[in-house]
Amino acid sequence: MSKTVDVVTRNNVRVLGNPDGRPMIFAHGFGCSQETWRRVVPAFLDEYRVVLFDHVGAGGSDLSAYDPGKYDSLDGYASDVIDIVTELGLDDVVFVGHSVSGMIGVLAVNERPDLFGELVLVGPSPRYVDDVGYTGGFTQPDIESLLDSLDANYLGWSSVMAPVIMGNADRPELGEELTASFCTIDPAIARHFARVTFLSDNRRDLARVTVPTLILQSEQDVISPTVVGEFVHASIPGSTLVMLSATGHIPNLSAADHVIDAIKSYLR
Amino acid sequence: MTSPTLNDASLYDAAPCGLVTTSLDGTIVQVNATFSAWSGFAVDELIGRSFVDLLEVGSRMFFETRHFPVLRLQGEVQAVSLTLERADGSPLATLANSSLSGDTIHLAIFDATERTEFERELVRARRMSEASESRVRVLQAAAGAFGSSETEAELALALASSVRTAFAATSTAVWMTDENGALQLLAGVSPLDDIGGVVDLEVRHIESVSAARELSPALAAAMENSRTASLSVYPVAAADGRGGVVATFFSRERSMDEAYGNLQSALSQQAGEVLVRIRLQQQLRHLALHDKLTGLANRDLFQYRLGAALDAGEPLALFFIDLDGFKAVNDGYDHSAGDAVLREVARRITATADADDVIARFGGDEFVVLCSCPDAVAAELAESLGAALREPFDAAPDAVVSASIGVAVYAPGDGERVTSDELLSLADDAMYEAKGAGKNRAVLRTI
Numbered sequence: 001m002s003k004t005v006d007v008v009t010r011n012n013v014r015v016l017g018n019p020d021g022r023p024m025i026f027a028h029g030f031g032c033s034q035e036t037w038r039r040v041v042p043a044f045l046d047e048y049r050v051v052l053f054d055h056v057g058a059g060g061s062d063l064s065a066y067d068p069g070k071y072d073s074l075d076g077y078a079s080d081v082i083d084i085v086t087e088l089g090l091d092d093v094v095f096v097g098h099s100v101s102g103m104i105g106v107l108a109v110n111e112r113p114d115l116f117g118e119l120v121l122v123g124p125s126p127r128y129v130d131d132v133g134y135t136g137g138f139t140q141p142d143i144e145s146l147l148d149s150l151d152a153n154y155l156g157w158s159s160v161m162a163p164v165i166m167g168n169a170d171r172p173e174l175g176e177e178l179t180a181s182f183c184t185i186d187p188a189i190a191r192h193f194a195r196v197t198f199l200s201d202n203r204r205d206l207a208r209v210t211v212p213t214l215i216l217q218s219e220q221d222v223i224s225p226t227v228v229g230e231f232v233h234a235s236i237p238g239s240t241l242v243m244l245s246a247t248g249h250i251p252n253l254s255a256a257d258h259v260i261d262a263i264k265s266y267l268r
Numbered sequence: 269m270t271s272p273t274l275n276d277a278s279l280y281d282a283a284p285c286g287l288v289t290t291s292l293d294g295t296i297v298q299v300n301a302t303f304s305a306w307s308g309f310a311v312d313e314l315i316g317r318s319f320v321d322l323l324e325v326g327s328r329m330f331f332e333t334r335h336f337p338v339l340r341l342q343g344e345v346q347a348v349s350l351t352l353e354r355a356d357g358s359p360l361a362t363l364a365n366s367s368l369s370g371d372t373i374h375l376a377i378f379d380a381t382e383r384t385e386f387e388r389e390l391v392r393a394r395r396m397s398e399a400s401e402s403r404v405r406v407l408q409a410a411a412g413a414f415g416s417s418e419t420e421a422e423l424a425l426a427l428a429s430s431v432r433t434a435f436a437a438t439s440t441a442v443w444m445t446d447e448n449g450a451l452q453l454l455a456g457v458s459p460l461d462d463i464g465g466v467v468d469l470e471v472r473h474i475e476s477v478s479a480a481r482e483l484s485p486a487l488a489a490a491m492e493n494s495r496t497a498s499l500s501v502y503p504v505a506a507a508d509g510r511g512g513v514v515a516t517f518f519s520r521e522r523s524m525d526e527a528y529g530n531l532q533s534a535l536s537q538q539a540g541e542v543l544v545r546i547r548l549q550q551q552l553r554h555l556a557l558h559d560k561l562t563g564l565a566n567r568d569l570f571q572y573r574l575g576a577a578l579d580a581g582e583p584l585a586l587f588f589i590d591l592d593g594f595k596a597v598n599d600g601y602d603h604s605a606g607d608a609v610l611r612e613v614a615r616r617i618t619a620t621a622d623a624d625d626v627i628a629r630f631g632g633d634e635f636v637v638l639c640s641c642p643d644a645v646a647a648e649l650a651e652s653l654g655a656a657l658r659e660p661f662d663a664a665p666d667a668v669v670s671a672s673i674g675v676a677v678y679a680p681g682d683g684e685r686v687t688s689d690e691l692l693s694l695a696d697d698a699m700y701e702a703k704g705a706g707k708n709r710a711v712l713r714t715i
Contacts, residue, residue, distance in 0.1 A: 031333030035341055068436035073519030075438075075495060099333070138325070145326025151391045152349035152384065153330060182341040183334070192436070198329075200520045201497070220293075222320055223332050247293035247318075249332045253340045254293065 005065070007087040011053040011080055012060035015088065017045035022117070023090040024048040027081065029099025029123075029250075030197045031190075032183035033059030036098060039256035043264070048094070053084055055101075057189030066189055074100070074200055078107035085115050092117035094267065098252055099123050099223065100197040102232075103205070110208045119213040120263055123249055124232050125224040126203040134203070137225045143198045150194060154187035206235035213239040214266040216251065216259060223249040240266060286362070286377035294319045294373070303377060308355030319375070324351040324359055335366070343368050349384065350377075361385070403531055406434040410535055414542040420444050421454050423546055424512070427504070427539045428456035431516055434531060438496075438519040444504070444512035444543070451513060459494035459517050460487075471533075472501040473524040497521045500528075502536040506543045514539070559629040561607060562614035570628035574638055574688045577626075581680045584638065585646035588674040588695035589617070589653065591633035592707040597664045608663035616656040621649065636695070643677045643714060650675050650710035658708060670708035674698025677714045686715055 007013065012034070017024075024044055026037040034052040044050055054061040055077055070076035081104060085093055093116045097105035102124030109116045128136045129143065185193075213236045217229030226243070233241035242262045246255035280287060286303030290296050296314050304311045307322060320328050327350045339345045344367040352360040361384030365376045413426035424442040432440040441456035474480045474487075475498045481488035491497070497520045504512035514536055522528075557569040565573070577584055591613065598606045610633065617627055617635055626638040639649060650673050657671040676695035678686055698711040705711070 029333070031330075032337040032341075036337050038341070069432050069438055072436045072438060073495075073497070075519050138329075142325045142329070145324065146329040147326070148388075149326035149330040149349070149351070151395070152387065153334075183338050196520065204492070220318070222328055247295075248336060250337055250340075253337055 005083070007080075007083045010056060010062045010065045011084055012062075013051065013053045013084055013088070015049065015051050016041070017048050017050040019049060021046075021048040022092060022094065023051060023085075023088070024094040024096065025051040025053070025081070025084070025090075027053070027095065027097040027101035027104060028055065028058065029097075029101050030193055031185070032250075033185070035059070035182060036250060036252055037096075040252050040259055040263075043260040049090075051084065051088065051090070055193070056080065057193055058185045059183075063186055063189070066186075068192060071189075071192065072196060074104050074107055074196065074202060077101075077104045078111060081105070081108040082112050082115065085112070091115050094118045094120065096120040096122065096263065097124070099125075099249065103200070103202045106202065106205050106209055106236075109211050110205055113210050116211050118267065119209065119211050120216065120266070121213065121232065122216045122252060122259065123218060123221055123224040123229070124215065125228045126206055126232060126235070127201045128198045128223075129201075131201075134231070135225070135227050137223070137228060138198065143195070146194060146198065147191060150187070150191055154190065203231075203235065206232060207237065209236045209239075214263065215239055215241045216244055216262055217241060218244050218246040218248060218251050218255075220247040221249050242266070285379075286375075288319060288375040288377065290319050290373045290375070292371050292373065297372070306354070306360055306377075306379065307352060313355075322352050324353045327351045339366050339368055339373070349380070349387075351384075352377075399527070403527075406430065406531065407534060407538070409433075410538055414539055417542060417546065418549075420543065420546055423539060423542055424454035424456075427514055427535065431514055431532070431535055432456070434535065435516055435518075435522075435528070437516045439517045441515045441517070442504070442512060443515075445510040449510070454512075458515060459496050460490045470501070470503065471529070472499075473529075474499050474501075475524055476521045495519055498524075500524055500532060502532045504536045504543060505540045506547070507540075508544055508547060510547075511540060512543065562611055562629050564614050564618075564635070565626060565628040567628065567630050570626060570630070570636060570638070571688060573626045574691070577638060577640060578685065578688060578691075582640045583642050583677075583679045584691070585641050585643070585649070585678070586676045586691050586695045587637040587639070587646075587650065587653065588676075588692070588699040589635040589637065589657070590672050590699050590703065591657070592670045592672055592703070593668050594633040597661075597667045597669065600667060601664050605663045609661045609667075609669065612661055612663065613657060616659075617653060620652050620656045636692075642679070643712070646675055646677050647710075647712055650712065654708065654710055672699055672702040672707050673710035674700070674702055675710060675712045677712055679714075691715070 026041065028034050028036045033054045037052060041050055056065050056071065057063065095105040095116055102121035103126055105119055105121065109119055125136065127134065128138045129140055130136050215229055215233050217226055229241060233239050244251050244255055244258045244262065246258055248254045252259050281301035283300055283302055286306055287300040288296060288303055289298040296317050296319055299311055299314045304314060320331055323331055331350065335345060335348055346365045348364050350362050350364050352362055354360055361380050362377045363380045367374050410430040413430060414423060417423035417426050424444055428440040428442045431437065439457045439459060441458035442454055443451040444454050446452050477488050477491050477497065480491050496517050498518045500516045502514050504514060557566055558564065559566045597609050613635065614629065617637060621627055621637050622639065628636050630636055639646060654671055654673055661667065661669060674695045675698055676691050678691060694713055694715055698713045702709050702711040
């Protein structure tokens with residue numbers, strides 16, 4: 001069972017920027033790959049040692065490494081982040097996580113607080129489904145509706161949205177070609193990842209965060225509404241909440257300059 | 269975008285597809301009459317609205333998490349399935365092409381009601397066939413893995429692994445009932461240290477920590493501490509009444525519906541049947557290698573263990589024990605008394621010898637003991653065995669029973685290796701020498 005894992009290949013890890021700089025890891029959210037950071041990353045290359053990676057199932061990751069049991073909760077993804085940090089021998093890491101990767105970062109930091117120096121959460125949500133006394137923005141049927149939408153786009157006529165891949169777990173080398181198109185994700189894994197992302201409840205983990213945390217919240221975000229950003233802020237002791245004058249769930253693409261400025265002034 | 273001329277405007281409005289232009293942030297800046305008619309909103313109701321607001325929630329989530337980044341990175345996206353929510357709340361299935369030009373996004377939207385309906389049926393059928401196929405695959409793989417298991421531990425491992433794969437579980441654990449009726453963890457990992465009260469022979473679905481709290485606050489606390497969000501417990505029923513339990517643990521809340529229960533039941537039932545088969549085989553193997561009367565090893569098993577001990581190259585002492593006066597027991601009492609004496613002899617030898625020693629009954633009143641011990645220890649053991657066996661027997665109080673013991677002591681050296689037969693016959697000879705010298709004694713021979 002315990003075969004040695006090539007973390008760099010598994011997660012398509014790329015290390016850029018200043019080799020002597022402080023390490024800064026960017027983690028992508030549900031629906032895309034490390035490319036979602038392409039407008040933000042250049043601003044940090046001079047000063048930071050920038051680490052980009054793909055979650056298993058996305059981008060150029062090794063699809064054969066997808067263990068559904070491991071990745072049935074965000075803890076599995078968090079353990080991959082810790083693997084990357086330890087494999088590269090990093091510490092005092094700035095972890096920048098978008099969307100679901102915000103919570104993945106929270107779990108990684110809680111597991112190994114010694115490795116991380118700062119946490120930046122872009123549009124995080126600890127729970128997407130409403131609960132008694134909590135507004136997440138969605139209901140259980142909403143999540144089923146998303147899964148239907150994924151099916152319609154990945155399995156039906158419009159499967160152009162599902163880039164050529166189709167999970168071929170026996171041929172990880174296929175990952176090479178995939179980087180040619182954008183935001184590649186394996187449809188079957190995307191479906192499972194959607195469930196794990198949108199049906200997880202990590203509210204209790206927020207209070208345990210001990211590293212300084214910046215929360216970036218778009219003013220208009222239908223996936224993680226501002227009330228959720230405020231909940232995250234209230235739940236992480238000593239955290240800082242910055243509202244971005246941005247629309248949409250991916251300010252790192254739609255308002256990259258605001259994201260860059262907010263991160264830089266927080267780290268300064 | 270330049271304003272359309274009059275002719276262009278009529279073409280634009282009459283186009284047999286919805287045309288929508290938005291700013292980069294998705295705010296609608298222009299729509300054509302077709303889109304307005306399809307959506308059920310007047311043009312001026314649409315201008316200034318956010319396009320994603322017009323989408324049904326699943327499409328909205330897809331649009332935001334997937335369509336948007338691909339469009340921004342790639343510049344265009346074609347034939348995306350999006351469901352609009354019309355003014356009257358009814359859905360409209362569409363296919364949309366989008367392109368990015370400068371600061372605007374152009375969308376061409378096609379009515380795909382029929383196609384989408386048809387596709388939904390296809391997808392539904394595909395999902396159903398995939399679900400049943402995966403169920404069959406899981407059961408087939410499990411049948412193979414269970415079937416090739418030769419021990420309870422192997423079966424437990426196969427069950428734990430099959431269940432983990434079938435349900436994408438964080439971990440699974442399998443307990444089996446031991447001879448004393450206690451459940452023993454045989455395979456997998458239980459994230460909960462104390463699972464008492466939950467792991468019993470009953471089906472349990474614990475879908476959340478709050479559900480656990482109603483059952484037992486201690487269980488809820490243990491789940492929280494181990495990051496377990498939900499779990500299920502299924503009994504592995506065995507016809508011999510000594511079944512087991514398989515517990516499945518998840519790090520997030522999982523709903524355990526009928527399909528879940530059916531597959532769990534099918535797997536644990538399959539495992540239960542194999543468990544009975546394995547136990548029967550173990551019983552048969554035990555019967556084939558043990559003496560029925562005393563439960564000691566028989567000659568076959570002893571020969572095997574002796575060969576293995578010789579291969580290991582350790583110093584050995586082989587004791588050949590023949591009872592003196594046993595014939596008188598059989599003559600003076602009935603056969604059941606003889607049997608009782610033999611069982612008591614087996615018990616006394618077992619109590620006297622070391623737990624690691626191999627003890628066998630070769631038949632009649634002949635017993636053998638194999639000890640991995642040096643000669644001094646062997647001499648002591650011979651004395652103790654002799655003393656133990658000359659004590660009176662309750663089943664035949666008037667009979668005078670003792671033992672003639674021949675001991676072959678072997679210390680492996682550089683010379684030629686001794687064989688099992690040589691060692692046995694040396695011990696046999698020594699035993700006859702003890703008999704000849706007046707019985708009730710031990711004779712040691714060294715080789």
